[in-house]
Each structure stands twice: as structure tokens, then as C-alpha cells.
Amino acid sequence: MTDPNDPIHLKFIIIGEANCGKTAIMRRFTEHKFYSRTPLTVTVDITKKPLTLQDQNVVLHIADTAGQERFRSVTKSYYRGSAAVLLVFDITDRTSFEQLGMWLTDVRNLTQTGTVCALVGNKFDLQLQREVEFTEALAFADDNGLHYFETSAKTGLNVEDVFLNMTWIILGRIKEGKLKVLSENGDVALIGEDGDDDEIDDPDKKIDPSKKTGQSNCNC
Numbered sequence: 001m002t003d004p005n006d007p008i009h010l011k012f013i014i015i016g017e018a019n020c021g022k023t024a025i026m027r028r029f030t031e032h033k034f035y036s037r038t039p040l041t042v043t044v045d046i047t048k049k050p051l052t053l054q055d056q057n058v059v060l061h062i063a064d065t066a067g068q069e070r071f072r073s074v075t076k077s078y079y080r081g082s083a084a085v086l087l088v089f090d091i092t093d094r095t096s097f098e099q100l101g102m103w104l105t106d107v108r109n110l111t112q113t114g115t116v117c118a119l120v121g122n123k124f125d126l127q128l129q130r131e132v133e134f135t136e137a138l139a140f141a142d143d144n145g146l147h148y149f150e151t152s153a154k155t156g157l158n159v160e161d162v163f164l165n166m167t168w169i170i171l172g173r174i175k176e177g178k179l180k181v182l183s184e185n186g187d188v189a190l191i192g193e194d195g196d197d198d199e200i201d202d203p204d205k206k207i208d209p210s211k212k213t214g215q216s217n218c219n220c
């Protein structure tokens with residue numbers, strides 16, 4: 001890290017099934033507001049959020065992606081260079097949980113080693129209508145090396161925690177020299193043991209999702 005007054009730009013991406021609350025989480029965090037009716041996201045919306053952590057100024061570039069299948073080929077191009085992935089499902093919608101494996105395959109194939117991943121079970125305020133138990137989601141997160149949070153974009157529960165925790169972890173890795181920021185729009189890359197940057201697109205450095213289900217590129 002250099003001058004703490006110079007902000008570090010980090011790219012976050014929010015993914016998950018349509019209607020699980022990705023946009024609501026992003027707007028709760030950036031605007032402190034909740035909208036009960038929101039239009040579906042078409043491709044990707046990027047919002048910048050400045051914050052200060054550990055005396056370090058940071059600007060998060062948050063990519064809120066569309067969950068609908070028809071936009072997936074476009075949204076896939078936004079994974080690359082993300083410091084953090086927030087993989088969201090709706091705790092009241094079992095299908096959104098059952099699709100997580102498919103989303104994780106994209107994460108493994110499209111992010112670089114070192115990306116921090118969080119699994120976010122949203123709509124906690126509707127927990128009486130739960131279709132996914134906390135323990136089941138936590139077990140899935142543990143099996144796949146993900147941090148697990150339950151949030152409510154409606155009440156604001158844990159929303160800030162997700163973003164701040166992920167930022168905290170990334171800043172720690174940057175301080176340790178394990179990650180470095182490549183450019184102003186928040187791309188990050190691993191610094192290899194020999195001091196060279198890992199080649200992000202090297203397929204040999206990717207984990208083949210068909211070989212092991214319990215692993216991820218995410219180092220969390």
C-alpha cells in the first residue's frame with residue numbers, strides 16, 4: 001500500500017438468480033434505501049461507493065448484474081478482475097439456492113485466484129417463509145470455501161457487514177503482498193511467490209469444477 005490518502009479501487013460483482021435482491025442489496029448499501037418495486041436489471045449497473053477502512057481510502061466499483069438467463073453472456077464479461085464476488089440467493093426461494101452450483105461454476109471459471117467470495121442469503125425479514133435453512137446454507141458455504149451472511153435489504157440487516165468484511169479481507173491481502181491492484185477500475189491480481197503476477201487467464205491455474213465440488217478459486 002502506498003499513501004493512505006490515495007484510494008484503492010476495488011471491483012465487486014453481485015451475482016445470483018433473478019429476483020433474489022441483488023439490486024436491493026446494492027441500493028441499501030449505496031443509498032441506504034429500500035424500494036419494494038424495482039425494475040429487473042438489464043445486463044449490469046455499476047455504482048461507485050467510497051469508504052474508509054483501516055485508515056485506507058477505498059472506492060468500491062460495484063457491478064450489480066442481471067440474474068435473468070438471457071443476459072448471462074453479457075454479465076459474464078464483468079467477472080474478470082473482481083476482488084470480491086457476492087453470490088446472492090433468496091432464503092424464501094429454494095430454486096435460487098439450488099442454482100448456486102451453476103453460479104459457482106461461473107465464478108471458478110471467470111475469476112482469478114484470490115478473489116474473495118461471499119454467499120448471501122437475502123430476505124431475512126421473510127424468514128417465516130424460509131425454504132432454505134440457515135444450517136443447510138452454511139454447510140454449502142463451508143463446503144465451497146465461501147463466507148456466509150444472511151441479509152435483509154429491506155431492514156438493512158448485515159448488508160453493510162457483507163461489503164465491509166469483504167473489503168477488510170481484501171485490504172489484508174493487499175497489505176500482505178498477496179494481491180495487488182492493477183488499475184483504477186479495481187482489477188486485482190495475485191502476486192506469485194516469485195514476485196511475478198499470476199497470469200489471470202492461464203487455464204492451468206483454474207480449478208476444474210468437474211473434478212472437485214468443494215473447491216473454488218475464491219481464497220476465503
Ligand SMILES: Nc1nc2c(ncn2[C@@H]2O[C@H](COP(=O)(O)OP(=O)(O)OP(=O)(O)O)[C@@H](O)[C@H]2O)c(=O)[nH]1
Nearest residue numbers: 018019020021022023024036040041067123153154
Ligand atoms: N421482503 C424483502 N424483499 C426484498 C428484499 N430484497 C429485495 N426484495 C424485493 O425483491 C424483489 C426483487 O429485488 P431485486 O433487487 O430487483 O432483485 P434482483 O436480484 O436485482 O433481480 P434481477 O435484477 O432481475 O436479477 C423486489 O420487489 C425487491 O423489493 C428483502 O431483503 N426483503
Ligand SMILES: [Mg+2]
Nearest residue numbers: 022023040041
Ligand atoms: Mg437487479
